[in-house]
Amino acid sequence: AGVRTVTVLGATGSIGDSTMDLLRGARGRYRVEALTANSNVEGLVKLAREFDARFVAVADASRFDELKNALAGTGIECGVGESAIIEAASRPADWLMAAVSGAAGLKPALAAVDRGTTIALANKECLVCAGDFFMQRAAKAGACILPADSEHNALFQALSSGNRDELTRVIITASGGPFRTWAAADIENATLAQALKHPNWSMGRKITIDSASMMNKGLEVIEAACLFALEPEEIDVLVHPQSIVHGMVEFSDRSVVAQLGTPDMRTPIAHCLGWPERIAGPAVKLDLASIGQLTFEAPDFARFPALRLAYDALRTGQGATTVYNAANEIAVAAFIAEKIRFGAIARLVEATMNGWVRAGNLAPLASADDAIAVDHNARNMAASLLPQIAA
Numbered sequence: 001a002g003v004r005t006v007t008v009l010g011a012t013g014s015i016g017d018s019t020m021d022l023l024r025g026a027r028g029r030y031r032v033e034a035l036t037a038n039s040n041v042e043g044l045v046k047l048a049r050e051f052d053a054r055f056v057a058v059a060d061a062s063r064f065d066e067l068k069n070a071l072a073g074t075g076i077e078c079g080v081g082e083s084a085i086i087e088a089a090s091r092p093a094d095w096l097m098a099a100v101s102g103a104a105g106l107k108p109a110l111a112a113v114d115r116g117t118t119i120a121l122a123n124k125e126c127l128v129c130a131g132d133f134f135m136q137r138a139a140k141a142g143a144c145i146l147p148a149d150s151e152h153n154a155l156f157q158a159l160s161s162g163n164r165d166e167l168t169r170v171i172i173t174a175s176g177g178p179f180r181t182w183a184a185a186d187i188e189n190a191t192l193a194q195a196l197k198h199p200n201w202s203m204g205r206k207i208t209i210d211s212a213s214m215m216n217k218g219l220e221v222i223e224a225a226c227l228f229a230l231e232p233e234e235i236d237v238l239v240h241p242q243s244i245v246h247g248m249v250e251f252s253d254r255s256v257v258a259q260l261g262t263p264d265m266r267t268p269i270a271h272c273l274g275w276p277e278r279i280a281g282p283a284v285k286l287d288l289a290s291i292g293q294l295t296f297e298a299p300d301f302a303r304f305p306a307l308r309l310a311y312d313a314l315r316t317g318q319g320a321t322t323v324y325n326a327a328n329e330i331a332v333a334a335f336i337a338e339k340i341r342f343g344a345i346a347r348l349v350e351a352t353m354n355g356w357v358r359a360g361n362l363a364p365l366a367s368a369d370d371a372i373a374v375d376h377n378a379r380n381m382a383a384s385l386l387p388q389i390a391a
């Protein structure tokens with residue numbers, strides 16, 4: 001095979017870091033076209049120089065001079081602002097990693113979709129925000145969407161052992177996060193430091209908070225529904241504290257096919273990067289004998305209401321999952337700013353979803369602009385509900 005060109009959106013983040021590490025290990029097979037970040041100019045320029053990227057983009061427009069100066073004499077082109085991130089996504093490349101965090105990743109991801117390229121999708125919020133529309137647009141453009149999220153990557157791999165119409169159920173696992181065994185009253189008052197202490201995975205801040213509330217698993221239930229066109233009843237969540245089994249698919253004969261791996265994002269990312277072939281992943285092998293036991297338990301919807309709300313949003317449809325995500329982004333930012341208690345995150349999401357339905361705002365999403373408008377309005381509604389939730 002020839003050299004493949006690759007672009008990484010969100011190159012300076014946790015997923016970006018794992019992706020760049022795999023590219024570093026596969027020198028000669030890949031050439032980097034474009035890399036992007038939000039504001040981390042220093043980290044981005046370091047990567048751009050190391051990988052000899054053609055183009056870099058930073059979303060924060062106030063960093064333009066800093067970026068230009070840092071790239072002086074390198075011949076690397078650059079741009080700032082959302083339009084530059086979209087330009088990075090639009091430039092020809094055979095493979096693109098979508099690893100911006102939050103709904104901000106939607107427009108850039110769609111720009112890549114419209115090129116009909118192969119996209120490793122880590123940015124689950126953009127899928128949840130756009131709903132079915134994202135996958136329809138990908139199908140229309142002939143874009144190949146490879147799930148990079150570990151659970152969905154597991155489902156993608158397990159699905160290849162049967163036909164889609166023989167599938168009866170999918171199961172995604174959840175570590176349960178740092179509060180898996182905590183009483184509801186303690187979860188309510190958990191501190192930022194406690195929420196940021198994930199037992200198994202090392203990830204960006206936002207997704208780490210989402211793992212503690214199980215909002216991450218809620219987003220993933222919606223993500224699975226979009227990616228594989230599943231009904232909410234066909235998606236189960238199973239708490240599995242060791243994070244070794246990532247996802248399972250059940251077929252009509254009751255065969256259950258699972259994918260296993262150490263909790264290291266480089267494995268699902270390597271699957272996406274190599275696909276349809278396999279490339280080298282992390283050095284450490286899965287050692288089940290030393291792990292000894294894999295345990296499973298049912299999720300507790302009462303202590304983790306965010307998970308229940310995801311199923312509610314899916315059943316409601318018509319933009320409800322967009323609202324679910326938007327309200328959560330506001331809630332997580334407020335929790336990080338220490339404006340609300342941990343328990344208030346799910347309450348703000350629920351209040352925003354209810355307010356949205358009561359206001360008669362539900363309507364089908366027919367375009368990216370529809371999704372972005374719902375996202376914008378839901379954020380405003382969540383922000384206006386924030387003071388009473390905080391009280």
Ligand code: NDP
Pocket residue numbers: 009010011012013014015016036037038039040041059085098099100101102104122123124125148149150201202203204205206207265
């Ligand atoms: P990080 O916060 O570590 O990184 C986010 C990346 O996106 C950074 O490069 C950041 O730039 C950039 N970015 C943030 N906001 C914007 C914006 N408004 N415009 C353009 N770029 C932006 O996040 P993660 O890597 O943890 O997660 C990325 C995505 O992958 C999320 O959607 C997450 O849910 C998903 N995911 C992550 C997993 C993980 O293990 N981390 C696992 C599965 C899915 P800068 O560095 O300048 O801030």
Ligand code: MG
Pocket residue numbers: 149150151220
């Ligand atoms: Mg995941």
